[in-house]
Amino acid sequence: MQIIVEGQEAPIPAAAGETILQSLLRAGVPFPFSCQFGNCGHCxxxxxxxxxxxxxxxxxxxxxxxxxxxxxxxxxxxxxSDATIRRID
Ligand code: FES
Incomplete structure (x- = not known):
């Protein structure tokens, strides 16, 4: 599985059941986050x-x-499944 980040050429590998943030961070993609519990909205x-x-x-x-x-x-x-996202930051 993979995540396509709009505007970024290389897809990010992802595993079923992982969160989008976990996949991005594991791949070393800089992405805004803080709480990781759905309380801050940074992600x-x-x-x-x-x-x-x-x-x-x-x-x-x-x-x-x-x-x-x-x-x-x-x-x-x-x-x-494979996914495509657009950054908001
Ligand atoms: S990091 Fe996702 S809501 Fe805080």
């Missing part, structure tokens, strides 16, 4: 494609408008 990104499940996180972290645009928390989003 927000847009999920453009991919099969995922979301782990519990603070309700107020993602506004309805963000959700409708596909914004997810990289630390709380588990991958089950």
């Amino acid at each position: 927000k990104c847009v999920l453009l494609a991919g099969s995922v499940t979301e782990l519990p996180h603070s309700e107020h972290i993602l506004a309805p408008e963000e959700r409708s645009r596909g914004v997810v928390l990289a630390c709380r989003t588990r991958l089950w």
Whole structure:
């Protein structure tokens, strides 16, 4: 499996069940994060494609408008297929 980060040539290797953030950090990709528990929102990104499940996180972290645009928390989003994301930072 792999993650394509929009605008970045090389895909990032990923493992099923890993979070987007875990895959990115393991590959040495600089990516903003802090709490890793869905409380700070620093790891927000847009999920453009991919099969995922979301782990519990603070309700107020993602506004309805963000959700409708596909914004997810990289630390709380588990991958089950290849995925494509867009950075927000
Ligand atoms: S690192 Fe804090 S919400 Fe993801």
